[in-house]
Amino acid sequence: MVSQSLSNRYLADxxxxxxxxxxxxxxxxxxxxxxxxxxxxxxFFFHIVxxxxxxxxxxxxxxxxxxxxxxxxxxxxxxxxxxxxxxHNLASNQIRGxxxxxxxxLQTRNSTDxxxxxxxxxxxxxxxxxxxxxxxxxxxxxxxxxxxQLSERQRTAVILHRFEDMSYExxxxxxxxxxxxxxxxxxxxRIKLKESLERFx
Numbered sequence: 001m002v003s004q005s006l007s008n009r010y011l012a013d014x015x016x017x018x019x020x021x022x023x024x025x026x027x028x029x030x031x032x033x034x035x036x037x038x039x040x041x042x043x044f045f046f047h048i049v050x051x052x053x054x055x056x057x058x059x060x061x062x063x064x065x066x067x068x069x070x071x072x073x074x075x076x077x078x079x080x081x082x083x084x085x086x087x088h089n090l091a092s093n094q095i096r097g098x099x100x101x102x103x104x105x106l107q108t109r110n111s112t113d114x115x116x117x118x119x120x121x122x123x124x125x126x127x128x129x130x131x132x133x134x135x136x137x138x139x140x141x142x143x144x145x146x147x148x149q150l151s152e153r154q155r156t157a158v159i160l161h162r163f164e165d166m167s168y169e170x171x172x173x174x175x176x177x178x179x180x181x182x183x184x185x186x187x188x189x190r191i192k193l194k195e196s197l198e199r200f201x
Contacts, residue, residue, distance in 0.1 A: 009075075010075040010076070010077060010078055010079075011075060013075070013078050013079055015033065015036070015078070015079035015080065016075045016078070016079045018030075018032055018033050018079070019033070019066075019070070019073055019075070019079055020073070020075070022066075022067070022070045022073075023070045023071060023073050025070075030066075030067060033063075033066070033079075034063055037063075037080075037083060038059060038063075040163075040164070041058075041059040041062055041063075041083075041087055042055045042056055042059045043055075043163065044084065044087055044091075044159055044160075044163070044164075045058045045059060045087065045090075045091055045094075047144075047147060047148075047155060047159050048091040048094075048095065048152065048155060048156065048159075049091065049094055049095065050148060054094065058087070058090050058091065058094060059087075061090055062083065062086050062087050062090055065086050065090075066083065066086065077170075077173055078170065080164065080166075080170075081166070081170045081173050081174055084160060084164065084166075084174045085173065085174045085175075088156060088174050088175055091152075091156070092152065095152055139200070142197060142200055143193075143197065145196075146192075146193050146196035146197050147159075147193070149192070149196060150189050150192055150193070153175065153185055154185050154186075154188060154189035154192070155189075156174075156175060157171055157175065157182055157185040157186050157189060158186065158189050158193075160174060160175075161186060168182045168183055168186075
C-alpha cells in the first residue's frame with residue numbers, strides 16, 4: 001500500500017478526485033475524464049504513430065485500461081502523469097508491433113514496389129523545398145514532419161513537455177527515466193528540430 005503522506009500529495013488534483021470516484025463506480029466521473037482527455041490522448045498518439053484511426057483505437061484502449069484499473073487505483077502521481085504513462089506504454093507497443101509488421105512486409109515486397117515508393121517519397125520531398133514563403137499551415141506541417149523524424153523517445157518527451165506542459169520529473173515518471181536523461185532527450189530533440197527546420201526559416 002502507498003503511504004498516506006504520498007497519497008495526500010496528489011489528492012488536490014481534481015482529476016485524481018474524479019478517478020477516486022470512478023473507483024467507487026461513479027460512471028459520470030469516468031465520462032468527465034474521457035471528455036477532458038480524449039482529444040489530448042488522440043493527439044499524443046497521432047504524433048507518435050502518425051495514423052488517425054490507430055490513434056483513436058489506442059486512446060480507447062487507454063481509457064479501457066484506466067477503467068479496468070479503477071479498483072486498485074492509488075494516487076501515486078498526478079492523474080495526467082499516470083494516464084500518459086499508460087499511453088506511452090501503449091504507443092511503444094504499437095511502434096514495436098509496426099516495426100515487426102514492416103519487416104515482414106519488406107521481405108515480401110518486390111524491387112518494383114520499392115522503387116515506386118522511393119519515387120513517391122522523393123517527389124513529396126521536392127515539394128517541400130523553400131521556393132516561396134510558407135504559410136502557417138505549411139509551417140505547421142513542416143514542424144509535424146520534423147517531430148516525426150525524431151526518435152520515439154525524443155518525440156514522446158517533446159510532446160509531453162510542449163503540449164502537456166509536464167515537468168522533467170513528470171516526463172521521467174511517464175517514461176521510466178531519470179530527470180537527467182529527460183533533459184538530455186529534450187536537448188538532443190531541440191538540436192534535431194533546429195537542424196530540420198532552419199532551412200525553412
